[in-house]
Amino acid sequence: MTAAALSKTLADVFGYASFRQGQEQVIAAVQAGQDALVLMPTGGGKSLCYQLPAIMGDGVTLVVSPLISLMQDQVESLQTMGVAAAALHNGLDTEQQHEIMQDAAQGIVKLLYVSPERALQGYFMRQLQQWPITLIAIDEAHCISQWGHDFRPEYGQLGQLREALPNIPFMALTATADAATEADIVQRLHLHEPEIFKSSFDRPNIRYIVEEKYKPQKQLRDYIAKQKGASGIVYCGSRKKVEDLAERLRNDGIRARGYHARLPHEEREEVLRGFVRDDIDVVVATVAFGMGINKPNVRFVIHFDVPRSIEAYYQETGRAGRDGLPAEAVLLYDPSDAGWIRSMINDHPDEQRRQVELHKFSAMQALGEAQTCRRLVLLNYFNEFRDKTCGNCDICLDPPRQYDGTTDAQKVLSCIYRVGQRFGANHIIDVLRGSQSQRLTALGHEQLSTFGIGAEQSQSYWLSIIRQLIHRGLVLQNIQHYGTLQLTEAARPVLRGEVALQLAEPRINLAVSKPKVTDRADYDKLLFRRLRALRKSIAEAEDKPPFVVFNDATLVEMAVHYPTDEQSMLMISGVGQTKFARYGEAFIDAITAYLDAEDEPLLSL
Incomplete structure (x- = not known):
């Protein structure tokens, strides 16, 4: 695969004019048959690192992913771009599973998504040994590690997959890993002298805000009311709070739903589907509402209760602004909550695990009480040392005295x-x-x-x-x-x-920070709303999430440049050849009609 061929496929399939930081280096390692550990922030383009070489190469790339909903979203997006992708899960009937297995055996499927539980089945591993597998990608790889914030036993056993397929290159990908987690991933997956790629953990489009938690329900409701229907997530520490807050928000006329692990599976799927498809504006959730959220236009994430670790905080706030547009992460912080969290951690029966979690919570507590730029605290935790403040957090916008x-x-x-x-x-x-x-x-x-x-x-x-x-x-x-x-x-x-x-100067008592809210971009907001409505109608007709058609960043770019022909539309980031063939004319017609209406002279009364 030449550089020119890679760039052409990047533009034709994905609609991107250039690679993001680190992507070319990772793809080069894949081409050379090397193992790789990829650490990129949420929204940083991790999935493209295995999707692009899979599309261009021979054989099948196996992707181990934690949730059915996440697999389905990825597959749906790829299929919309004309890529042969499939997911094997228990939601399919026997005939569908058999057909996918046959396609994988013949190399017809380019990308096959499975859960870690499926990947570890003896029968499935024996099938993999017969199939033309060229790469195994482990997504959300921090789940492998005992030091990660979301340890899952099945992920920790994925080293068995490497033993079954010793000559197939492995790629582990995550947005969240400190040095201990990184070393644990390499050891548990038995990666062979992996190339380690770390792009910046910085998400400059996210504004980090910590507010003193003094009237939390009022603070929450006032904040959400000002968002005017933008998509957001509110994380709570208990199921009772989830249900109470979701009901209060609904009573305020906000399209809100609750989500936690005790809800029936059908209801959880309904909430997730409604949120992804823009039918629900705000989801109030426990951490159960986690990695399955593949929604680029989340504009805010609020932590009603302090998370247990910086990894959890970073992972959860990272669900905001994945489209690159401005977003906010708000933490309502009460130092007295720390005692409650510590007592919960101390109830854990495993001594080593308890000590790990206590240390991690201490770092999270330090972020909540920081007197220095919040972004510097985050980046420093992930060993990305900087000395220049960000200008886009509550400390920078309302700095303490030096x-x-x-x-x-x-x-x-x-x-x-x-x-x-x-x-x-x-x-x-x-x-x-x-x-x-x-x-x-x-x-x-x-x-x-x-x-x-x-x-x-x-x-x-x-x-x-x-x-x-x-x-x-x-x-x-x-x-x-x-x-x-x-x-x-x-x-x-x-x-x-x-x-x-x-x-x-140490602020012994945390003061309320009130950063100024700035507009997110200079674009035609009326046209943007009309394009969103068009996208929603197309998505509903095709029974898919709106962002699978085009994400918000693509619509914003259209509302800046007003593309009215094929050439100018293909210059918009996120519009590739396949998507243009499907949707391009409809959006050109909408933009042209909008411009023609603006040009019409006003009739005199």
Whole structure:
């Protein structure tokens, strides 16, 4: 496959003029028969990394995916673009499953989607050994890891698939993995010297907002009322809250439904289908409403309760703005919720799992109480260190007061160094504040030069300073070693007094942030609404989700450039040859009619 051929297929099938960051490198690894671990943010184009080579190559690409709804959406989108794709699941009758199996055996199907449970069946693995399989792609690969936020036993056993097919290249893909999860994926899948591709975890189109949780129901209802029918998700910590909030929103005239694991399967499918097809505006859900959401035009995600980990928060907020248009992630945060979350985690019977979750929740709590740019906190957690603030979060839009924090930083950094970089934040704070605890005395840490040098400040004050140093990349919190604090190279010049360090004055009580709401783009909103209505009518006639026709970003581009012929329509991102043949003329007619109506002279009264 030459670069020119890849680019042509990218344009003809997917309607894209160029590759996104990292996609070409991943495809090159596939062509060379190498294993790969692909870490790209939600909406970053992970699926294209295996879909494009599958379309252009011989044989079958097997895709292991966690949910039937996710498989169906992917297959439906591919079929709309003229690609031979299928999904094997229990929702099909025996005859349908047999037909798909025959097509896979003959290499007619280019992409075959299955669940991890199906992939691990002995009979199915024996079939795979007879089929022309050229690549195995494991989607949502963080589910493999014991360190991931959504550990699933079946995913953890997928190494058996590698043992059955040792010579087939594997590709593991995820939007969410810290260093521990990344290493676990490689080990559990038995990847052979994989090429590891990491694009930025940054989602610059998402505005991160943390608000003090003081009247949460009113805050939620006021916010949603201002969204004027935009698609959104509200995550709650309990089924009772889901049902209560969904009912209250419906009483306010909002097209809202609840979703949680205890609902009948048919009702869950009905809610998911209604949301994806724009018949429901807001879904109030537990984390059960997870990876199956393949909807590009979610404009906001609200966390009514604090998540248990940054991975969960990132994964869930990442469902907003997948089309690249501006979106918001709002967290209603109450520090007192932390005790409730910790008690739930402490009820877990497995000691190692309990410790992992406690460390991860500490990082999430730190994000909620951060005094530095929220985006920097997120990126730092995934080892993507930056020092430039984003300008698109509540901290950047309403910044706390800064002060020369060099001395405070030196106290913390020196204390971490003098205890041997073997203790966590609470112990460091105890030393700084001169605690007389029995453990501290038994370790002899009351003899350290840093003992008591921060006694004038509170525990919350020093915790804020430590978290800022972690977020700035001067200190590493090692969750694989019980949250011990360790110095990075960036700490050296600060310790030596070679550079000054500006820190945020600790806000011991979280203030309410009220960022300005900006318009999402400069486009013809009336035309956009008309194109959405046309898309909805076409989608309903074809019984498919609207975004499968065209996503919002494509419609926005049409509402900017007004394409009125084939050439100009094919220049719109997301309009390939197959989609133009199906839908192009209808949208050209709608745009032309809209422009002609605008040109008509006004009749005098």
